[in-house]
Amino acid sequence: MDQQTLQVSDLLALVNQTLEYAYSTVVVEGEVSQFKLNRGKFVFFDLKDDEGAVGCFMMAFSLRQPLEDGMRVRVVAQPKLTAWGKCSLTVREVQPVGEGSIKRAFQMLLAKLEKEGLFDTARKRSLPRIPRRVGLIASVESAGYADFIKILNHRWGGVDVQVADVQVQGMGAAEQIIRAIEYFNQQAELPEVLVIARGGGSADDLAVFNDEQLVRAVAASRIPTLVGVGHEVDTSLADLAADVRAATPSNAAQILVPDRHALLAELSQREQRLADRLSARAERVRAQVDTAATKMISRMQYVLSERRRDIQQAEQTLRQLDPKTVLQRGYSLVRGENNTLIRDVHDVKFGETLTITTAHAIIHAGVIDAKQK
Numbered sequence: 001m002d003q004q005t006l007q008v009s010d011l012l013a014l015v016n017q018t019l020e021y022a023y024s025t026v027v028v029e030g031e032v033s034q035f036k037l038n039r040g041k042f043v044f045f046d047l048k049d050d051e052g053a054v055g056c057f058m059m060a061f062s063l064r065q066p067l068e069d070g071m072r073v074r075v076v077a078q079p080k081l082t083a084w085g086k087c088s089l090t091v092r093e094v095q096p097v098g099e100g101s102i103k104r105a106f107q108m109l110l111a112k113l114e115k116e117g118l119f120d121t122a123r124k125r126s127l128p129r130i131p132r133r134v135g136l137i138a139s140v141e142s143a144g145y146a147d148f149i150k151i152l153n154h155r156w157g158g159v160d161v162q163v164a165d166v167q168v169q170g171m172g173a174a175e176q177i178i179r180a181i182e183y184f185n186q187q188a189e190l191p192e193v194l195v196i197a198r199g200g201g202s203a204d205d206l207a208v209f210n211d212e213q214l215v216r217a218v219a220a221s222r223i224p225t226l227v228g229v230g231h232e233v234d235t236s237l238a239d240l241a242a243d244v245r246a247a248t249p250s251n252a253a254q255i256l257v258p259d260r261h262a263l264l265a266e267l268s269q270r271e272q273r274l275a276d277r278l279s280a281r282a283e284r285v286r287a288q289v290d291t292a293a294t295k296m297i298s299r300m301q302y303v304l305s306e307r308r309r310d311i312q313q314a315e316q317t318l319r320q321l322d323p324k325t326v327l328q329r330g331y332s333l334v335r336g337e338n339n340t341l342i343r344d345v346h347d348v349k350f351g352e353t354l355t356i357t358t359a360h361a362i363i364h365a366g367v368i369d370a371k372q373k
Contacts, residue, residue: 009083016080027171028054028089029074029097032067043067047075047089055082058091064174064211066108067094071101076171093171095207102203106210109237113212118219118241125224125243128192130257133160135184135191135223137177140165144199144249148228151250156257162191168198174211181217193256194223196238197249200231209236218242228252327359345370 006014030047037043043058045067056075067073074097077089096105113119138145140163152159164180167173177196184194196218198209208214209229218225219241227239228246239245246252319325323333334342335355342348348370356363 012081012083012085019079023079025076026079027074027076029072032069032071032073035067035069054087054089056089056091058094062092063094064213065096065105066112068104068108071096071104072098073101095171097204099203102207106237109210109212113215113237127224127226127244127256130156131159131192133191134162134256135194136161136163136197137166137180137195138163138197139168142168142199144197147199148197148249148253151253152257155253155259159257169201169205169208173208174214178214178217181221185222190223194221194225195252195256196225196227196229197252198229199249200234206230206234206236209238214238215241226252226256327357333357345372
């Protein structure tokens, strides 16, 4: 049987067609070697293990976390043969794996974004005290989602929570979360707070929240963001980019709304303290009024006593000045014939009849002699 003779390019096309049909997408894990960025647009590196290596190519905009030689990564790629007959991976997504590689990628991206001011406290916004409408990005099947909803409803009921159910780990998770952020930010009526929640996990599980595009989407959100990812000891770049960071999803619910039971108890205590202060104030005012009234009454009594004494003195003076009283002391009144009071020698005439009034008698007498004293 004659076999078909293929040109080299036909063979390459046939193999690539077969690869595309059988292995349109592969996930490969290995160590980065000979990493380089060409003209700021194209990324080249080798992915190797102890027994082999394969060349990788990707566009720079698809590189969402920094890479360097020696880091262990997992790539989502399409295998193909190059025109030179070498196996190559066209990479669509790459993630560091392993604690060391994840930590190194975290540090490199942290330094880059810090330099841009993406984590500056000056750009952080405060959350409303009691939001009525909340956008939640989480996996509805996760324990973190269940904890958040449970504590939110226990602490404060009636919050309208709109949920975007997304993948929160693994390949493709970052893109889903970014689309959810964009969805909430494009609504006609924006939620008051945007919450991103995910429970604890390994460094590999939480690496999605160190994705550069995701971190930038959190920072660029028009809606104030609250990120609660992992356990208390876990810190992601999405945490740092958020307006408010929560230690866990449960803590995110605690930050988001007050505890109504504690609030009612606090209001009751404040009411009691206010009532006590008002009562004490009323007692002080009552005491001041009583003191002022006592002083006023005392003052009025003193003034009345003074006025009474003045009146008594005036009465005594008037009594002393009463002509009858004067006559009782032996004095007399002397009047002339025209009933004028005689005060001086010039007021009398010789031979004139005078009327002398004493306390007990009226005497008529004639003037015999009158001379100046």
